[in-house]
Amino acid sequence: xxEVTELETLGFLRWIWRxxxxxxxxxxxxxxxxxxxxxxxxxxxxxxxxxxxQEFFTNNPGIAPxxxxxxxxxxxxxxxxxxxxxxxxxxLIGCVLPRTAAHIKAIGAMPPLxxxxxxxxxxxxxxxRQDEEALSDARKWLKSHRFRVRVEAxxxxxxxxxxxxxxxxxxxxxxxxxxxxxxIGSLFGSKGEAILNVGDRFINTPTSYDNLAFGKxxxxxxxxxxxxxxxxxxxxxxxxxxxxxxxxLTVVTSNPVGAKPVTHIIKVNKPLTFGSTKIxxxxxxxxxxxxxxxxxxxVVFEGAVPFLPQDANLTSTGAIKIPDMKPQIGFVASFLPTxxxxxxxxxxxxYPEVLDPRLLFSVxxxxxxxxxxxxxxxxxxxxxxxxxxxxxxxGLHQSYNFGEGSITFEGWKSWVNLQIVDDxxxxxxxxxxxxxxxxxxxxxxxxxxxxxxKLDGEVQVAGLAKNGVPGLSEEIDALVKSLQKESEVxx
Amino acid sequence: MIxxxxxxxxxxxxxxxxxxxxxxxxxxxxxxxxxxLAFTGAYLFALVKYKIRWLGLPVSIAVxxxxxxxxxxxxxxxxPLVPALKSTWLAIHVSSAIISGGVFLLAxxxxxxxxxxxxxxxxxxxxxxxxxxxxLEVLDQLSYRLVAFVFPLWTFAVxxxxxxxESAWGRYWGWDPKETWAFITWVAYAAxxxxxxxxxxxxxxxxxxxLFAGSTFLFNYVYVNIWGTGRHTYSGL
Numbered sequence: 001x002x003e004v005t006e007l008e009t010l011g012f013l014r015w016i017w018r019x020x021x022x023x024x025x026x027x028x029x030x031x032x033x034x035x036x037x038x039x040x041x042x043x044x045x046x047x048x049x050x051x052x053x054q055e056f057f058t059n060n061p062g063i064a065p066x067x068x069x070x071x072x073x074x075x076x077x078x079x080x081x082x083x084x085x086x087x088x089x090x091x092l093i094g095c096v097l098p099r100t101a102a103h104i105k106a107i108g109a110m111p112p113l114x115x116x117x118x119x120x121x122x123x124x125x126x127x128x129r130q131d132e133e134a135l136s137d138a139r140k141w142l143k144s145h146r147f148r149v150r151v152e153a154x155x156x157x158x159x160x161x162x163x164x165x166x167x168x169x170x171x172x173x174x175x176x177x178x179x180x181x182x183x184i185g186s187l188f189g190s191k192g193e194a195i196l197n198v199g200d201r202f203i204n205t206p207t208s209y210d211n212l213a214f215g216k217x218x219x220x221x222x223x224x225x226x227x228x229x230x231x232x233x234x235x236x237x238x239x240x241x242x243x244x245x246x247x248x249l250t251v252v253t254s255n256p257v258g259a260k261p262v263t264h265i266i267k268v269n270k271p272l273t274f275g276s277t278k279i280x281x282x283x284x285x286x287x288x289x290x291x292x293x294x295x296x297x298x299v300v301f302e303g304a305v306p307f308l309p310q311d312a313n314l315t316s317t318g319a320i321k322i323p324d325m326k327p328q329i330g331f332v333a334s335f336l337p338t339x340x341x342x343x344x345x346x347x348x349x350x351y352p353e354v355l356d357p358r359l360l361f362s363v364x365x366x367x368x369x370x371x372x373x374x375x376x377x378x379x380x381x382x383x384x385x386x387x388x389x390x391x392x393x394x395g396l397h398q399s400y401n402f403g404e405g406s407i408t409f410e411g412w413k414s415w416v417n418l419q420i421v422d423d424x425x426x427x428x429x430x431x432x433x434x435x436x437x438x439x440x441x442x443x444x445x446x447x448x449x450x451x452x453x454k455l456d457g458e459v460q461v462a463g464l465a466k467n468g469v470p471g472l473s474e475e476i477d478a479l480v481k482s483l484q485k486e487s488e489v490x491x
Numbered sequence: 492m493i494x495x496x497x498x499x500x501x502x503x504x505x506x507x508x509x510x511x512x513x514x515x516x517x518x519x520x521x522x523x524x525x526x527x528l529a530f531t532g533a534y535l536f537a538l539v540k541y542k543i544r545w546l547g548l549p550v551s552i553a554v555x556x557x558x559x560x561x562x563x564x565x566x567x568x569x570x571p572l573v574p575a576l577k578s579t580w581l582a583i584h585v586s587s588a589i590i591s592g593g594v595f596l597l598a599x600x601x602x603x604x605x606x607x608x609x610x611x612x613x614x615x616x617x618x619x620x621x622x623x624x625x626x627l628e629v630l631d632q633l634s635y636r637l638v639a640f641v642f643p644l645w646t647f648a649v650x651x652x653x654x655x656x657e658s659a660w661g662r663y664w665g666w667d668p669k670e671t672w673a674f675i676t677w678v679a680y681a682a683x684x685x686x687x688x689x690x691x692x693x694x695x696x697x698x699x700x701x702l703f704a705g706s707t708f709l710f711n712y713v714y715v716n717i718w719g720t721g722r723h724t725y726s727g728l
Contacts, residue, residue, distance in 0.1 A: 031678070
């Protein structure tokens with residue numbers, strides 16, 4: 001009884017395997033993969049823009065949790081998307097590996113036997129020629145046209161274009177290599193970001209990052225042990241359109257920490273490389289330098305506070321939090337590099353460079369909520385447990401007394417957002433991509449075809465073009481002509 | 492005539508490049524005029540090898556519509572590039588994508604002609620205007636050849652984009668809407684090639700699949716550029 005069920009299970013598994021590796025299922029999976037990728041371009045994705053996802057939740061509170069349940073905000077890491085591409089790749093392996101084995105055998109083997117009835121094949125020709133030499137003439141012609149030739153008693157079977165299958169297999173194996181490379185990158189890589197003011201020093205340890213994500217099999221000890229100091233940052237803008245023209249970041253690095261310092265330039269398209277780690281310039285903005293004093297005039301805070309750009313002219317918003325004052329003080333603030341004002345928009349920045357800086361803020365007193373354990377944005381203040389003390393716009397070096405103390409707008413600095421990525425799989429993906437294109441070119445531009453010649457009272461010629469590739473008809477005409485000529489010469 | 496138009500259009504694109512001092516592929520106006528150029532070029536190129544003079548009319552209409560839209564709705568004065576676009580990959584990635592697009596659309600035009608004529612023929616005979624057009628088999632083969640010819644170039648365009656993304660954005664693939672749709676187009680044409688070569692689809696079904704794949708390309712160009720929110724949105728179209 002159990003033997004029967006075992007056989008049935010085995011049969012069933014075989015049936016599944018045959019289905020999975022069939023071309024029809026592979027095609028369906030391929031189309032499904034395309035369709036499954038669509039929602040990721042319609043709904044905001046967590047790994048690209050978590051803020052947009054939050055916004056979507058706020059705007060559509062009814063449907064958002066349901067969409068989230070079917071992973072529409074994490075499409076490309078969702079179980080259903082993964083299932084499709086894993087099945088597709090299993091199908092690919094099941095199809096490509098046996099074909100590779102067969103192809104390797106075929107490379108060593110002779111072309112298949114000549115079919116019995118050539119007149120049933122395509123491109124059939126008859127040549128009125130009786131002599132036995134016709135075969136050796138044909139063989140010469142085929143050899144000189146780089147055909148593989150199999151000589152039989154009264155016929156020749158020739159084949160050309162084995163590279164087509166080679167290219168085809170190379171292409172598909174390269175796709176597997178790319179998948180493996182993506183896997184290596186996500187399992188053994190890391191990716192993090194850090195905002196640094198000009199003058200700041202960064203040491204590549206997990207605590208230095210604003211956020212850092214490790215692959216499953218990557219430990220924090222594996223980070224490249226470099227240190228980096230931001231020396232200067234220069235942004236140039238087009239005065240006519242306010243559009244950025246160039247960003248130039250100068251850093252001094254030592255790798256490992258303590259080694260001889262080296263100066264490097266980082267630009268948007270020119271990251272800095274340490275082994276498989278790359279450092280990218282991703283964003284920039286302004287930090288306002290402020291000093292906050294208490295009633296007695298003692299400085300309780302002095303430093304550069306980064307502000308987040310809100311538009312192309314770097315109208316920026318941020319928060320200055322002073323948890324050390326009692327009661328706690330917070331400033332909900334905007335930084336305008338070139339201040340302007342209009343009736344409809346209020347205060348805004350008219351140019352991205354610092355020409356006429358202004359610090360706008362409202363002062364709040366009460367509980368900043370920093371000890372609740374809930375992580376807080378450094379750019380925002382939850383003012384629900386605070387009371388407002390005042391509103392003010394400060395020019396450079398101006399101060400404002402808000403009763404509990406005073407704030408001075410002392411200056412500004414640029415900050416840069418560095419993205420530091422370690423992707424050890426990247427090189428393999430590149431190789432995979434190069435081989436894939438090569439394989440594709442070889443397979444799509446190589447024409448595989450067979451030609452047969454048979455002596456049967458006359459000389460018969462026929463051919464077969466795989467996938468209906470063009471050109472064989474002309475080739476056979478040339479062969480026929482050459483055979484006719486040879487016979488004329490001999491007569 | 493079309494050849495003359497091609498030369499004039501080429502001059503137009505070249506002058507745009509000269510006036511902006513860079514390759515003319517920084518915004519949608521420039522993509523559209525270059526795309527029209529590539530489409531016309533693909534037609535002329537195919538004209539050398541195949542008898543497709545009959546395609547001249549639909550090609551001209553499509554080009555006129557594209558240029559009309561470009562000049563009226565999409566026009567922006569010449570301007571320098573934003574820093575993210577300053578890379579040699581701009582020329583490589585965008586030119587290969589535009590050329591692929593031109594050929595894909597030509598294949599689409601052929602496939603559409605196939606379907607229209609197929610309908611006429613199944614009802615009886617071709618109308619008079621279509622009498623000089625090639626047979627259905629020739630059309631069927633032609634759209635396949637165009638796709639097979641340009642698919643490696645499209646693959647290369649996507650890969651060049653990935654290499655550029657790696658140096659500009661810190662990852663070679665991030666499912667940005669444009670990347671996603673480029674992938675969808677790639678998958679759709681891969682399916683089309685497999686359906687033809689391995690399963691042996693011909694005629695109507697193949698033509699529909701070809702149209703579907705081509706429409707994903709057009710959708711990518713129109714929808715993602717105008718309404719998309721990804722990283723491919725630069726400088727107000």
